[in-house]
Amino acid sequence: MSKPRRERLSVLGVDAVGPYALVRVRRGSLDPGVPGQFFMLEAPGRVLPRPMSLCVAPRGELGFLVDPVGPGTIAIASVERGEALHVFGPLGNGFRLDVPRPLLVGGGIGIAPLPYLAEALEQPPAVLGFRSARHAEAAALLPHAEVVVDPVLVTDVLPAGRDVLACGPEPMLAAVRALAPAAQLAWEAPMACGYGACYGCVVEVEGDLKRLCVEGPVLCFS
Amino acid sequence: MLLLNASGCLDALTAPDVASSLDAYVTKTVTPDPRAGNAPVRIAETEQGMLNAIGLANPGRERFLSTMLPRLRALNVPLWVSVGGFAAHEYAETCAHLDEVTIELNLSCPNVDEAPESAAEIVAACREVTGNPLYAKVSPHSWDMGETVRAVEAAGADGLSMINTLRGVVLDAHLSPTLARGAGGYSGPALKPVALAAVFAARRATSLPIVAMGGVCSGRDALELIACGATHVALGTVLFSDPTAPARIRAELDVEAERAGFARPEDAFAHALGFVARMEN
Numbered sequence: 001m002s003k004p005r006r007e008r009l010s011v012l013g014v015d016a017v018g019p020y021a022l023v024r025v026r027r028g029s030l031d032p033g034v035p036g037q038f039f040m041l042e043a044p045g046r047v048l049p050r051p052m053s054l055c056v057a058p059r060g061e062l063g064f065l066v067d068p069v070g071p072g073t074i075a076i077a078s079v080e081r082g083e084a085l086h087v088f089g090p091l092g093n094g095f096r097l098d099v100p101r102p103l104l105v106g107g108g109i110g111i112a113p114l115p116y117l118a119e120a121l122e123q124p125p126a127v128l129g130f131r132s133a134r135h136a137e138a139a140a141l142l143p144h145a146e147v148v149v150d151p152v153l154v155t156d157v158l159p160a161g162r163d164v165l166a167c168g169p170e171p172m173l174a175a176v177r178a179l180a181p182a183a184q185l186a187w188e189a190p191m192a193c194g195y196g197a198c199y200g201c202v203v204e205v206e207g208d209l210k211r212l213c214v215e216g217p218v219l220c221f222s
Numbered sequence: 223m224l225l226l227n228a229s230g231c232l233d234a235l236t237a238p239d240v241a242s243s244l245d246a247y248v249t250k251t252v253t254p255d256p257r258a259g260n261a262p263v264r265i266a267e268t269e270q271g272m273l274n275a276i277g278l279a280n281p282g283r284e285r286f287l288s289t290m291l292p293r294l295r296a297l298n299v300p301l302w303v304s305v306g307g308f309a310a311h312e313y314a315e316t317c318a319h320l321d322e323v324t325i326e327l328n329l330s331c332p333n334v335d336e337a338p339e340s341a342a343e344i345v346a347a348c349r350e351v352t353g354n355p356l357y358a359k360v361s362p363h364s365w366d367m368g369e370t371v372r373a374v375e376a377a378g379a380d381g382l383s384m385i386n387t388l389r390g391v392v393l394d395a396h397l398s399p400t401l402a403r404g405a406g407g408y409s410g411p412a413l414k415p416v417a418l419a420a421v422f423a424a425r426r427a428t429s430l431p432i433v434a435m436g437g438v439c440s441g442r443d444a445l446e447l448i449a450c451g452a453t454h455v456a457l458g459t460v461l462f463s464d465p466t467a468p469a470r471i472r473a474e475l476d477v478e479a480e481r482a483g484f485a486r487p488e489d490a491f492a493h494a495l496g497f498v499a500r501m502e503n
Contacts, residue, residue: 006466042463047410048267049463072267088465192265192272193462196236199250199276200265209258209279214236 002031004195006088011079012061018137020109021077022055024063025085032057033090035097035117036167036186036218039064040194042086043072049088050076051191053113053167053217055141062087065138067109091194092217095184097121099163104145105154105176105183107168108135113186115141117165125162129154129172155179177221186218223448223488225468228435228458229304229326229359230276235290238297240461243468247299248456249290251306251328252316256282266392266400271410271437272459273390275403278306278331283316304328304359310339310347318351325354326433330361330386331407342373349378357433359383362413362420368427381431383456385420388413410459413437418450425451425492439467441474448487449494 009025016022023041030039032054040049041064050072056063068077079085095113097120104126106114111128118126126145129152130136139147148157155175158164164183166176173185189212192198202209205219224245233250234241241247259279266273281290294301302324307313317325327348329341339347345358358374360367362385371382387407392400399405417436424432434452437459438444444455460467479487 006464040463046267047270047272047459047463086464190263190265192267192274192459193465195240195465197232197240197465198265198274198462199230199233199259199279200274202259202262202264202279204262209262 002033002090004089004091005030006086008084009062009087011081011083011085013081014077014079017065017141018135019067020138021066021068022063022141023066023076023079024056024061025087027057027060027062028087030062030087031090032062032116034094035120036094036113036165036184037090037092038194038217039087039089039091040191041076043075044079044083044085045075046072048072048192049086049194051091051188051194051213051217052076053186054090054116055112056115057119065109065112065141088194092213093215095165095186095218096220099165101162103127103159103162103164104142105158105164105166105168106142106145107154107166107172109138110166110168110172110186111138111141113167118142125159127154127157129168182220184218184220187212187216224433224454225444225472226302226433226454226456227461228456229302229328231458231461234297234299235293237465240465240468241297241299243466244299244457246302246324247294247297248302248326249286249294249304250280251278251304251331252280252283252286253278253306253308254283254312254316256280256285261402263400263402264406266406268390268392268408268410268412270412271408272462273392273401273406273408274387275401275406277403278328283319287319300324302326302357305348306331307344310344313344314347314351317348317354317356320352320354323354324357325352326357326359326383328359328386330359330363340373341370342377345374345377345379355380357381357383359386361386362388362416362436367420367423371424371427371430375428375430379430381433381453382424382428383433383435384424385413385417385434385436388416409437411437411439414443414446418446421447421452422450422494422498425495438471441471441476441478444471444475445478445482445487445490446494449490449492451492451495453491
């Protein structure tokens, strides 16, 4: 696995994608890592960085899809071209790519790691769920995907017999897991450090508290 | 002057490179029994710091000694073991099992119920069973730092660590505590003046070495702690945002010392104390 590095990277641009912001930075000497891995992005003016999975990786760039919902994510989404951010990664464990019949499933901002994952798996079928038509504009990042909008849920249209790789809110992950017990699920949790130091990001896995940044963020329960 | 990590702010087995960039590595607190720690949510950011309520998650004394300690020794970084407990004899039992390490007694975790004995009683119980260097990590909530320091020194401490986090609460948008435990330990830049005052008061009460921590983000912050009487400096929250902080802060420390008119950072030791005729507490 590639070694995480921390560098100050120039911002190349911030593109609106529905209600989200695609923050693109110069890649520097950072390795983009395996799809599903994440990076800690400096949130200007805040004490702690924020964990973001890699969304797109064009040559020489790293792109992160950010939902500006709190002070940290708003600070990141508000950066401008020419500014610079400290970025540390890649971190954690990504998706296993050795699956014969992949199906990508994303919910809301959980679409974030899927474009880079789709590229690695040569554009497998995908199902995306959003809470509104405006949020569904983010599906432009995954043009071939089937898109549903609340009250239709991704689990309503999930085909059987597929190797599911999913990212989304916890209730969605739980529902997907009920239908596809062997699914690889990308979770999220508040993190202070992203590299196993703070013990802040624990999630309960089969009765044990595990550091999501070290054991995850992609977990498989079967 | 040694640069260390604050206990609980680094896992050397997960991030050995970061541990190796320090002069010594301080473990997470080891308690007699394994502890899963508190339920999530465990952390919350504030404007000038963060709260944590990890709850001394650790594998317990037995597994620490049999599994973790040998792996930590293999890293070839001087080791400090943070020891915790819920009664003086629990601290002492762990100390009795430790050799060739410096021991830091965690007398001040805000996320668990504290031992009923006083800091001095716990230090005395540990002093009886160990010849290893013994540091007492005292609470910043201590009303009279001078008295606490004199008491733990009389009980046999070889040094002091300060400050631990301050107890704090953060409320979410719906006015519920963000942390599952309610309160947590407040750390980060906001703590620096509190740490400076604690070290200042402690230095007036003792000539023992003091490991100072609390809000250090830069070389200038570290220099200020030294000027208040710190012998060594430890990094906490800054390690979360910047795992390369030890090298950066060391470099900045030399520059800042020179800028303040001192050839070496150590030359600024206790410099600030000379300017205050009288300071209560």
